[in-house]
Amino acid sequence: MNAKVFQQRARDCRKLAAACPDFYARAALIELADEFMRMAERLQQAARNSRRVRSQRGSQAGAASHSR
Numbered sequence: 597m598n599a600k601v602f603q604q605r606a607r608d609c610r611k612l613a614a615a616c617p618d619f620y621a622r623a624a625l626i627e628l629a630d631e632f633m634r635m636a637e638r639l640q641q642a643a644r645n646s647r648r649v650r651s652q653r654g655s656q657a658g659a660a661s662h663s664r
Contacts, residue, residue: 597639599636599639599643602632602636602639603632603633606632606633607629610625613625
């Protein structure tokens with residue numbers, strides 16, 4: 597799953613919560629939506645970190661080949 601899927605699930609939960617007459621079910625849906633958003637944020641952060649590491653490795657490899 598990717599971050600966009602988790603974000604969509606969060607939006608779906610919030611829509612269901614808005615239409616839900618039961619207080620406890622609404623609260624559970626909102627809590628679930630928040631958890632989906634946290635998961636999306638974690639995935640986005642992991643993707644950014646991964647890109648940063650690959651970029652740094654590429655820069656180091658390029659510098660090493662130029663110094664030979």
